Amino acid sequence: MSAVLAALGRGTLAAARAAGQSALVLGRTLRAAPRMNRRELLRAFGHFGWESLGICLWVAVVIGVMVVVQSGLYANRFGARMALGWASGFAVTWEFGPLLLGVVLAARVGARNAAELAVLKAGGQLEGLSGISLDPYPVLLAPRWVAITASTGMLASVTLLVAVCMEVVSAWASLGVPPRVFTGSMADALGWQDVLGGTTKALFFGAAVATVSTAVGLRASGGARGVGLAAASAVVRSSFAIFGLDLLLTPVLAAGLSR
Amino acid sequence: MRMDCERVGVLHGPARALAEVSLSLAPGEHVLLCGPAGSGKTTLLKVLAGLLRPTSGAVRWDGEDVAHLDEAGRRRRQASLGMVFQTDALFDSRTVLENVLLPLHNRGVGREEARARAEAALEAVGLLQAARMRPEALSGGMRKRAGIARALVVAPEVLFADDPLAGQDPATARALCELLDRQAAGRTLVVSSPEPPPVLTIQRWWVVDGGRLVHDGPPAPALIGVEEGT
Secondary structure: OHHHHHHHHHHHHHHHHHHHHHHHHHHHHHHHHHHOOHHHHHHHHHHHHHHHHHHHHHHHHHHHHHHHHHHHHHHHHOOOHHHHHHHHHHHHHHHHHHHHHHHHHHHHHHHHHHHHHHHHHHOOHHHHHHHOOOOHHHHHHHHHHHHHHHHHHHHHHHHHHHHHHHHHHHHHHHHOOOHHHHHHHHHHHOOHHHHHHHHHHHHHHHHHHHHHHHHHHHHOOOOHHHHHHHHHHHHHHHHHHHHHHHHHHHHHHHHHHHO | OOEEEEEEEEEEOOEEEEEEEEEEEOOOOEEEEEOOOOOOHHHHHHHHOOOOOOOEEEEEEOOEEHHHOOHHHHHHHHOOEEEEOOOOOOOOOOOHHHHHHHHHOOOOOOHHHHHHHHHHHHHHOOOHHHOOOOHHHOOHHHHHHHHHHHHHOOOOOEEEEEOOOOOOOHHHHHHHHHHHHHHOOOOEEEEEEOOOOOOOOOOEEEEEEOOEEEEEEOOOHHHHOOOOOO
16 A cells, blocks of 8 residues: 555656646746747748648548548437537547647657757757857747647648548548538537637647657657657657646636637 | 866766866966866866856856856856867757857847858868758768867857867877867867877866866876876
């Protein structure tokens, strides 16, 4: 029993330490954001945003097809095909779209950011910036944070749009639901608030991925093992942060946007 | 800039990296910091350059305790220091010219002037023709020279070079020493190296061993296991 309590205590302390480190990184990043290097920002947008567009489109296609196929089973069973557009649209814009996009970006962008920062730390480049009296936050870290967060919001808009289009196509192809019926049901029950809610959630998920991966990358130590651990840890911690935020944000945003 | 260390100690976890180190560095002095691997040379350089806060003791720049400076004040004072890192610390994602331009970021230097200064620094180290290349495409010696150019672009009062000859062949090591010798004129220079570098004639040596300063004075090759005259 005491061993279980000790393990629980260690886990809680580790989680509190990680949350504290992330909060410090977030604070310093936001403070440095107005002075950030614009050239590095453009580079980071290309690196983390543009280069992630392809995988986001694939995610959109998969989500669109998957949600319609799954919900179609129940729609057919209960004779609720007329509500398929609303149910699938709601699921994609509010839940599956932002959540899956967040997790995929945690793996692609978060791991990449953490690994790169870990390599820069091990190679002495981060210390080198201090050695030439430059603060790494405005020069390197804030541009990455802003690019990851803003890119996630932009990619979410594209992903949700493509996912909804894929739903229309897949409902027609697999269940024979005419596009006009599907989109009519969707338009009747869904509004701009739902799209805004999903995009806002994705924006928060992007900020979580950026913050956690930066904090993990900056704490990395050692060589190849340290870089590997940083990448893995960034994915795991970012995913936990995304699930936690999803739990918190859904009722808050739903209440706020329905007013 | 005058630099003083008073009974400086540094702990890396439980391991002692520096213990009770006291020394002074006057403007324009040239010092060779030597000692075996793991003796504390890099730690001492970082402490002097304000990159590492000592666990005990005090470091003063022109009589001002570095520990009492806020971050902006420390960076302002560090602007007159140049550091050549053991690992060269160049960003492979940027060109050589962009790496050399980095220290001039946010210093109120105009774009044209910054470019002219960076190109002059690259010319001084013989790398102007490689300005548009990425550091990953350079040889080890060229990377070191690019690191020296980056340190020189701010026209530092004090130049620190952390083991600049590590991993270099004899010809490259000689060329780097000649370069450092030329650039040392009129500024303070501290070069760390496990053994006396060729060409560089430095009359003051700091010898560290086990984190302690065991010698501060004229060249003492016997202390680092090098025969006189070699």
